[in-house]
Amino acid sequence: MALESMGTIGNEMSDFDKTAMAHGYAKCHSCSNTQAIGEGRCDRCGATLHFRKDLSIQKTLAFLAAAIALYIPANVLPIMYTINLGRTSSSTIIGGVVTLFEHHSYGIAIIIFVASVFVPMAKMLILAYLCMVAKWPKLSSPNQASLLYRVTEVVGRWSMIDVFVVAVLVAMIQLGGIIAVEPGPAALSFAGVVFSTMLAAMSFDSRLIWDSTPRENEN
Template sequence: MRAINAGLLLCPECHKLDRIQPGQRKQFCKRCGARVFVRRPNSLARTWALLIAATVMYFPANLLPIMTVRNLGQHSPDTILSGIVMLSKQGMFGIAIVVFLASILVPTLKLAGIALLLFSVQRHVQLSARQRVFMFRFIEWIGRWSMLDIFVIAVLVAIVNFGSLANVEAGFGALAFASVVVLTMLAALSFDPRLIWDNTGVEHE
């Protein structure tokens, strides 16, 4: 049974359940004062917009250099994929696998997972509510690991700075990749998971 069927609204901030007040256009949580909704307004449209923006940024994130290593006057720009190949050639397979998982596999799974979740909710695809909830929780959980590459680059830029001898500079690919991570995180936050449990005949967008 859904909370809405029992006449209850869930606060998105403190998660307190409040009774629906008939006739009130706006309702606020009695504990924290946040505005509560039957369903988050325009949740699907906002999530789609953020997802499309993240998908657009995904291509420059993988095609543009994510960082440039300058050593004794020579510079070597690396994309995410070329960096993985370089690590593999140097025998650092463990680090290469971690970078591949965090920088390529995780963002791809997030984009595909959010798209599938939105499509399944809108088009009533034959997926159980439990499968959709598991997918949503997995997307939320795995998102934090996407920032691993950006964290490593930030550390290298701060530490490796020896003037003309050697230094590391972040590339435009790093900015695009960070945009993908932030946009997918915002997409997951803007999606109202209560839509998963709605009846197929009811639309709340």
């Protein structure tokens, strides 16, 4: 039913020779049109054409540095304050997970732990690793690295969940001074972490993983 993978151009060429770049073709970043690079403008939408994203690794590392810098206040400072009968208590992201565990809500504790602790950490480590792979291709097989990149791209936005939880709690729990919830500074810095890791993933060019492949002895 599905007609797919119609074979590549030629059979006896090395991997790099089969790429669009080797043929002078570029894919437009804004309308996905594959075309000869010509004068550097897309025939279909007029955007500037380039073989690879400009300064991809530099930009990725810059956003990554921003994310790491924001990650520290996001974990050290409180994400929200609970005011109960005049007594204020604060909780950090990890503190919130621990409290949930103590209250035996294991399901939610796991969701929050995965979304706000595990995923951002894993994402930053993976992006740093991918930049290294682009530089030193012997570190990993391109298929593995691509899979890591795809997972990072899809999963990234779900980290926002903790910020939304704080937003909803602040709005809902305002009961005439008896109980109140106030947002803490970590909420905003955590949103910053999510944004910068998303931007880092977007500026990374996954084609760089495949570029340095004169790997004739694959399989």
